[in-house]
Amino acid sequence: MNDFSSGTQALVLVLFTTLVTVTLLMCVMAGPDRDDLANFYTGYLSLTPLKNGLAIAGDYISAATVLSTTGIIALSGYDGYVLAVSTALSLVLLMFLLAEPLRNAGRFTMGDVLARNMSGRAVRIAACVVTLSATLPFLVVQLSGAGSLLTFILDIPYAAGARTACIVIVGTLMIIYAAIGGMRGTALIQMIKIVLLLGTSIVVAALVLNRFDWSPGDILRAAQHGSGAGPAYLQQGLQLGTSTGGRLDFVSLQITVILGVACLPHITMRLYSAQDVPAVRRSMSWAVGTVTAFCLLVIIMGTGAAALVGSQYITAADPHGRTSVLMLSQMLGGPPGSAGATTLYSAVAGMVFITLLSSVAGMTLAAASSLAHDLFAHAVRRGQAEPRTEMTVAAWTSVAVGIVAIGLATMVQNWDVGVLTTAAICIGASAVAPALTYSLFWRGFTRTGLLATLYGGAACALLLMVFSKAVSGTPSAVFPHADFDLFPMQSTGLVSIPFGYLSGWLGSLLDHRRRAADSREQRRLYEESEARLLAAAQ
């Protein structure tokens, strides 16, 4: 696919091996003691705000964000710019609205936040189910993407076996990071990743700007030309169309992204490892700053890819443009085979590789923590589990989650499963976001309301997703030849977010009517814990 000498491949392989060795070593060294739960889940609250902020940013910028957003900008221009803005603002919203009370209310997992005033196993089980349904699709889509990306980077001839091997290798590494490193180990990897990612992106963006003599007008003109769309490149509508339905779909997608991405459990989990409220604020400031800077760089890189590579070549390699960063780095380095080209391509390949590894490791850890802490320790053992046992279970659930994800990713590797990212974000926006906002800010929220929000929002999002245009009925869908697209949109947020909020409200109203004593008790518990929620007082 890419015309490169074997020297480049060798350099890339050496770089990959170095990255893997270094990160594995750090993971083992930073790993928690065998029987300390707080250390495994939060890393003793020992990270400074800067480090924690970088780790949050690292978890937040997944491989999907880096590769897909660049691709969407390269192919659809303006729509991609809006997506970059909404991605950055989502984290801002998390910081302004949820971060501080979330840190005070939570201990290890999302289940701890939601179940803090509500007894019973049903809440824990629901929290675990929603955590899994939000992280597993994300995990599968990135692992299956890892297969095709690594074969592209290493220029391995197309064969099913090669891709499966890549998926298994990345999956195994991710299991090791999550199981051995725990929260502290993965935080270190996220920090390495974000530094490498930012450094490489700055270099690539500077080279793009330099190519056009630092003139934004020239880049935009070249991008309009290269994309083949002309002036439409700088107007909304290339991604989803300019019909009324297409525009509504676009608004829906952006609202879903801004409400959903930052609520995903693997990101909120990092907030619990902040020391106190000022620390979580400073951590989030660093994280938001890093992510916003990265989004600005993504805009430059995506536009540069459209201008220098051209949409024809980008879509030929991948219809969603996920390889556009790599192709851009091939263009920028100079003539093929030169030292500059080899170095730049290897650096970008290394950046993509470490981004893939760290984001799947973070998600595995979130899913495994929820299984071990919510499902095993609180639902099965009713909170009576020994810390040592829970740690062992957490390690083994990482292995289990990893194996399931590897299996699923191998099964779907020949399909176009980018829709799973949308599904995960929709579940984040329609189940996790309503549950967290209600639980933190509404004293009248009850158990039935919580269960209704979690299950109702997630089920609504999943059901609509199955019947959406992203799954069937369009050429770019998962099943292009089937035709069961009853819901005429690509993302479900416009319906499923109000549904999630409404079901939580109705569920709570039902409790107020039917079980007035219970809901009054719930309210009393909320008020008793308010000092802790707002001021971190015991």
Place this chain on the structure above:
Amino acid sequence: MVRRLKHPFPFTARIRAVVEGQAMTYADEHRYPPSAPTGWPESYGHDAPRYDSYGRQAPWNAPWDAPYAHETHRDDADLAALRSAYRLLRRISTLTALGSFVVYVVLSCYAPGLMGSRVTGELSLGMALGILQLVVTFAAVFWYGRSAQRSVDPLARAVRERTVPAGRNAGMAR
């Protein structure tokens, strides 16, 4: 009832009120500490943070032999002040961020002519606004940190010190 802060955006205040349960069925159950029976002036809750920021050495602020009822009442007043300070900060910051973005997306979709108008050279108004939002984000985060430090943190410290009189670090531990 303890005073309520004036809402900068009345319609959004109503939305928040629903979300936070003010408009819910229990609106009149001991949400706020009853102020009349204990004889404290109405303005107490408002003034509390200012006294608190002088620290515990202020003699009128540390009534060692104050009756228990007064202690509880002041705890409640502190908490109420903290609650409304947080609520105001959350409301302004969240709605500004979310609102500006929603307006931006809606304008992009339904006023393409306006957003497509050139600002300078090839740069259209839509693109400029998008990038401007990203740049303003840095300032917004800085502003949020400063206002939180000023309005919320002293109140939170007061509540913590009241609740955990023994041990300074107890409030930090979880």
